Amino acid sequence: MKTSSNSPLRVFVTVVLSFFFFHGDTSSVTNCSSLSFPATVFAQEAPDISDSFDDPFDDDFLEDSNDIYVMDPLEPVNRFFFQVNDTLYFWLLKPVGRVYGAVIAEDFRICIRNAFNNILMPVRFVNNVLQGKFGNAGIEMSRFLINTTAGIAGFGDPAKDIWGLKAHPEDLGQTLGFYGIGNGIYFCWPILGPSTLRDTIGMAGDSYLDPLHYVMESDYDTGVSIQAEKAVNKTSLIIGDYESLIEASFDPYIALRDAYLQQRDKRVKDLK
Numbered sequence: 001m002k003t004s005s006n007s008p009l010r011v012f013v014t015v016v017l018s019f020f021f022f023h024g025d026t027s028s029v030t031n032c033s034s035l036s037f038p039a040t041v042f043a044q045e046a047p048d049i050s051d052s053f054d055d056p057f058d059d060d061f062l063e064d065s066n067d068i069y070v071m072d073p074l075e076p077v078n079r080f081f082f083q084v085n086d087t088l089y090f091w092l093l094k095p096v097g098r099v100y101g102a103v104i105a106e107d108f109r110i111c112i113r114n115a116f117n118n119i120l121m122p123v124r125f126v127n128n129v130l131q132g133k134f135g136n137a138g139i140e141m142s143r144f145l146i147n148t149t150a151g152i153a154g155f156g157d158p159a160k161d162i163w164g165l166k167a168h169p170e171d172l173g174q175t176l177g178f179y180g181i182g183n184g185i186y187f188c189w190p191i192l193g194p195s196t197l198r199d200t201i202g203m204a205g206d207s208y209l210d211p212l213h214y215v216m217e218s219d220y221d222t223g224v225s226i227q228a229e230k231a232v233n234k235t236s237l238i239i240g241d242y243e244s245l246i247e248a249s250f251d252p253y254i255a256l257r258d259a260y261l262q263q264r265d266k267r268v269k270d271l272k
Contacts, residue, residue, distance in 0.1 A: 068258070068261045068262055068265055070183050070185070070186045070196065070257075070261055071184070071185045071186065072185065072186045072257070073185060074185065074186070074187065078186065078187065078188035078253070078257075079188070079253050081188045081189065081190040082188045082252075082253045082256070084190055084191075085188070085190070085191065085193055086246075086252070088191070089242065093231070093232075093235050094235065094239060096232055096235070097232055097235035097236040097239055098236070098239065100232045100233065100235075100236045101236035101237075101239070104233075104236070106237070109233050109236055109237055110237065111155040111156065112155070112229070112230075112233045113233060113234060113237060114147070114151070114154055114155055114156065114157050115153060115154040115155045116154075116230050116233075116234075117154070117167070118143075118144060118147050118148065118151070118153075118154025119154065119210075119211050119212070120209075120210060121140055121141070121143070121144040122209040122210070122211070123170075123171055123172075123206050123209045123210060124140045124167065124168060124169055124170055124171075125137050125140045125141055125144075126209055127170035127171055127172055127174065127175045127206075128140060128168055128170050130172075130175045131170060131174075131175055131178045133168070133170070136168035136170075137168075139165050139166075139168060140167070140168060142159065142165055143159040143160070143165050143167060146158055146159040146163065146165070147159050169267075170267075171202055171206050172201070172202035172203075172205040172206045173196075173198055173199035173201075173202030173203070173206075173264065174202070174264075174267050174268050175202070176198050176201070176202055177198065177264070177267075177268035178268060181198055182198065183196035183197065183198050183199070183261065183264070184196050184197025184198050185197050186257060186261070187200060188253075188256075188257070194256055194257060194260040195260075196261075196264070199264065212226060212227065212230075245259060
């Protein structure tokens with residue numbers, strides 16, 4: 001029997017891996033969201049802001065479709081964790097991703113990414129159904145069946161390449177937005193990156209539709225290995241996107257925050 005002394009280490013490893021793997025697989029924020037998008041570790045720990053705001057989900061701060069304003073009362077704390085996440089990316093994730101990319105051919109890395117995206121079908125399917133997008137939900141189910149069989153466990157994407165069936169990524173944060181729930185306050189979570197109160201709640205809900213969540217629960221060591229592979233593989237394919245964003249910005253924190261919010265707004269409104 002394993003001793004409880006391993007628990008802190010396991011929690012740390014789980015959180016670090018969560019930083020890299022969950023939500024961003026459905027697509028990225030000009031791909032700068034490689035530093036973001038959740039696991040569920042912090043979903044239970046969102047600050048109680050009910051005393052400070054009448055409605056934490058109020059979207060009065062959205063003034064128009066081009067300029068998105070969000071409440072950021074935690075900006076000093078958010079900036080600190082932005083720096084933490086930035087350091088983790090440049091000192092840990094990027095170097096590992098570079099080595100991995102030098103060893104594994106890009107075509108094979110894309111196949112691995114396809115397979116991980118394929119198993120997240122339940123997230124996309126359920127949220128399309130919840131939004132009444134039954135045609136898109138049917139496409140997601142068809143894509144899963146085709147890619148799992150003809151695509152050899154999802155490594156290929158014949159559903160798109162041959163039949164022209166494109167993915168329709170939806171998550172619980174988008175579903176909540178679809179029904180008029182606003183962003184709430186902005187968070188830059190340690191390890192997890194940019195989010196909002198609405199999207200943080202969405203992350204927690206979506207995690208129960210992610211098959212890898214249950215692999216981690218039933219066999220921790222196997223789950224860690226799979227998540228590590230997923231994180232490194234994904235990063236190896238998008239190195240340079242985050243760098244381009246921060247190099248072109250006067251204030252990287254604001255640039256990442258605004259890019260995240262604009263991307264989420266477009267997804268809620270089904271804009272391209």
